[in-house]
Amino acid sequence: MNVLITGASAGFGKALAERLVAEGHRVIGCARRLDKLTAMAETLGDLFLPVVMDVNDTVSIPKIIADLPDGFNQLDVLVNNAGLALGTAPAQSANLDDWMRMVDTNVKGLIALTHAVLPTMVARDSGYIINVGSIAGSWPYLGGNVYGATKAFVKQFSLNLRADLIGTQVRVTNLEPGNVAGTEFSNVRYHGDDEKAAKVYNGFTTMTGEDIGDILLWLIESPAHININRLEVMPVAQTFNGLTIAKQNS
Template sequence: MSNKIAFVTGATSGFGRAIATRFVQGGWRVVATGRRMDRLQALRDELGDAVHPLCFDIRDSAAIDAAIAALPDTFRSIDLLVNNAGLALGTAPAQKADTNQWRQMIETNTLGLVNLTHALLPRLIETRGAIINISSIAATYPYTGGNVYGATKAFVSQFSLGLRSDLHGSGVRVTSIEPGLAETEFTLVRTSGNQQASDDLYRGTHPITGDDIADATWWIANLPPHLNINRLEVMPTSQSFAGFQLHREDKT
């Protein structure tokens, strides 16, 4: 087993679970975090002692500090941080949106991410490690109802570039992965469990899978230390750039 350790947030499903699995299969140890202890325990049961589960809400900065302070010695030296935890809530346009959902996305996708990153930076600098932030093509290409979600992912992409600049000379690499249409629990969460909406969205599209992003993350993490991937935009072949919206007034 490798001595390298990855710290993966949002490891209870989707990209995070697939990433944790890929790294353990590759010989790394993984600190797997999330809010659902039953799922974290199931991941540990499946992958064994190479996984150390940490259950906390990334919006709680005190919980972040306590969880990191309590890491056992065998999981304390972090070589890779994968900031994957995040969510999209609601499909309404801004004028009809629930601001409580906006607040939850901001607190999770941005504040939680920056607080955790700041807490782990000393360890990552010490190991000359890497940070991989999971952003989205929504950071670049707007879509109706994507308002605050897209804004939070734009923050993640820009924060990644800012980190890269601040960490210049430290040996720490920083990457923003920006996936397009991907089939995970994303749409179920966004639509409050509407399975039909999820099925309709993905039908016939051959979307990105969790394993696809796990493979991309693995590749980036294992590049020679003199190489940095700044941004990696990934779309399924079935998806391309959307056209501009055009509204026509009915003058009849």
């Protein structure tokens, strides 16, 4: 099986790549940082193909897919894992550049890559697209403004893909994780402030990138006649809660 993973150099993507290679699958690991991909290739061997890809550069994506070498060019699974959150400020004081970058990465990059691989999957009547969304696409929270909106798009896009693909054997899943430690997510969100990022995970047992890697592997190796439309997963310590009320002083 050939699996293309974006954001493969860290977090969920790296954990999944390691698990897939251990199971004998071929992995096309895509990310912006060649040094990290090269280090992974040295460890994972010939089953891992490092490919430099910036999903924000949507114009380059079709050529990258077309130029995949023999042995890796028939894609069985696409894992749209690349994504990011930037900032925690409320909308009225958020940075517009952060908003635009989240849309470029989480929305435009994801749909450009899906558009590049989907026709071949449909022609072959076989394939699987897994989009890594977030619980933020369903549950709003303070400071989640555009990040949550991009993940709501990913959720609805995934469901609409399923609707369009009726009558084919191409599967689509939106995986929606909650709080996960051990990735670069919060470090990126806090613009490299490692101290702030670490505090996000203090005081409770959260999920890890390895946990999500295990779930992704389970999805990929699930029976081909089963489609899991959405899978929302949180640590036990996290849940949805009551609505917030701003009380006036009496």
